[in-house]
Amino acid sequence: MTADIDWEALRRTAINAAQSAYCPYSRLQVGAAALVRGADGQLRVITGCNVENASYGLGACAEVTMAGQLHLSGGGALVAVACRSGAGELLMPCGRCRQVIYEFGGPSLLVDTPEGPRDMTWVLPAAFGPEFLPT
Numbered sequence: 001m002t003a004d005i006d007w008e009a010l011r012r013t014a015i016n017a018a019q020s021a022y023c024p025y026s027r028l029q030v031g032a033a034a035l036v037r038g039a040d041g042q043l044r045v046i047t048g049c050n051v052e053n054a055s056y057g058l059g060a061c062a063e064v065t066m067a068g069q070l071h072l073s074g075g076g077a078l079v080a081v082a083c084r085s086g087a088g089e090l091l092m093p094c095g096r097c098r099q100v101i102y103e104f105g106g107p108s109l110l111v112d113t114p115e116g117p118r119d120m121t122w123v124l125p126a127a128f129g130p131e132f133l134p135t
């Protein structure tokens with residue numbers, strides 16, 4: 001499965017998405033790109049970019065806007081995620097965003113890391129998930 005993922009294309013897509021960032025405060029353009037498997041089994045690629053606000057704490061990370069795009073484009077499960085700056089540097093999802101992407105990819109979701117692609121058990125060990133909620 002890992003071998004089937006075109007990581008270079010996903011990284012380029014993330015860098016391209018970062019060009020759309022609204023980041024006048026941090027000046028860090030962030031792009032996220034994900035390979036998604038839709039409910040119909042079809043693979044597609046979605047993206048997100050960070051969108052900041054003058055009220056700094058209201059800024060949205062690229063992974064969060066990508067989660068919106070996941071659902072706006074039909075839903076499904078995240079298979080692989082790459083995050084890059086507009087300049088092309090690899091960026092790891094922040095702690096909050098690790099939880100956000102875990103919601104839609106679970107433990108088998110692969111993330112591009114400085115060590116290469118790793119699954120979410122590496123990126124977010126001992127993760128909190130819906131199984132901890134009362135039924």
Ligand code: THU
Nearest residue numbers: 026028030050061062093094097
């Ligand atoms: N940022 C993201 O978009 N994703 C992350 O996982 C880390 C941080 C954004 C938020 C803010 O707009 C800028 O990067 C600087 O923190």
